[in-house]
Amino acid sequence: MAHNKNSISLKSYAKINLSLDVLGRTPDGYHRLCMIMQTVSLCDSVFVKKIPDSDEIRISCANRFVPSNDKNTAYKAAKLLFDEFPDETRGFGLNIRIRKRIPVAAGLAGGSGNAAAVIKAVNSLFGLSLSKKKMCDIGVKVGADIPYCIMGGTMLSEGIGEILSPLPAFPKTNILLVNPKLPLSTGAVFSSIKNISDLPHPDTKKLIVYLKEKNIKDFFRHTANSLEVPAFAKLPVIAEIKNALIELGAHGALMSGSGPTVFGVFTEYGEALNASKYFMDKGFKTFLTLPVDHN
Secondary structure, X not given: OEEOOOEEEEEEEEEEEEEEEEEEEOXXXXXXXXXXXXXXXXXXXXXXXXXXXXXXXXXXXOOOOOOOOOOOHHHHHHHHHHHHOHHHHOOEEEEEEEXXXXXXXXXXXXXXXXXXXXXXXXXXXXXXXXXXXXHHHHHOOOOOOHHHHHHOOEEEEEEOOOEEEEOOOOOXXXXXXXXXXXXXXXXXXHHOOOOHXXXXXXOHHHHHHHHHOOOHHHHHHHOOEOOHHHHHHHOOHHHHHHHHXXXXXXXXXXXXXXXXXXXXXXXXXXXXXXXXXXXHHOOOEEEEEOEEOOO
C-alpha cells in the first residue's frame, strides 16, 4: 500500500470459490448461498486521489469493458461513503484510477474487489476510522461479494454473501486460473436455475474438516459449485477446461463463482506451468496464482 494524506494506492485481489452451494431463495429474490471463498494473488491496482474544491467522483480505466461512470461498483461505493459522511468529505471529490489485470465478468469478483479497495481508501484518506465490520455493512449495500473482498483470506460466506466466518488457511499450493475469454452473465446463470435439487451440492461441514487437516485430496472429492450445471449448459467449454485441468494433474478443479473462469490446484509448480502453456496454446487466458491469507 502506497499512501500519503491526499492519495493512496491499493491492491485489489481476485477471489475464487473453493465451494459454492445454492440453498434457496430469499423473500426479496436473492439466492441464499453457502460458499468457501479464497483470495488469490492475481490483483488489480486501484489508485485513489482526493480532489480539492470539487464534488465530482471520476473513474478511469483503460479496459473498455469497465464502466467509467456511475454504473461502476467502485463509483457506487465511493458515492455511498460520501453520502453517509457528508461532513468529513465536504469540499472534496475523488479521482479513482483502476488498472485491471483480473478479467471482467469472470467469476473472480474483480469489480467487487475494486469497490472494496475504494471503501478502504476513502476510510483512510478522510480519517473515517471505520471498523472492518462497518466497512462490510456499507459494502454489502453495493454488492454481495464486497464484504468478503474487504476481509479476504479463507472464509465461509453465508446468506447472500454478507455473513462471514474465518476458516483455516488453504494450503500453500499453485492455483491456475483458466479463462476462456467468453463473457458469462451472473444474472443469466442464476435465472436459468429451475430446481435447486437438480444441482450438485458440496458437503460444507466435511470441507471445513478437510481444510483444518490440510487434506486437499478429500476436500476436492466433496466440494462442488452448484452453478456449474447452468453455466456448463450455456458454455460447454467450461466443463472441457475443468476436465482438462484434472487430466493435466490438478488435485482438483472447479468453476469459480458463476464462471466462466475455472481454477485448478497443483502442488507442483512445474505441472501448473505445463497446464498453463497447454491452455495458452488453445487461446485461453491463464494466470498462475497463489493463495493469499488476508487483505
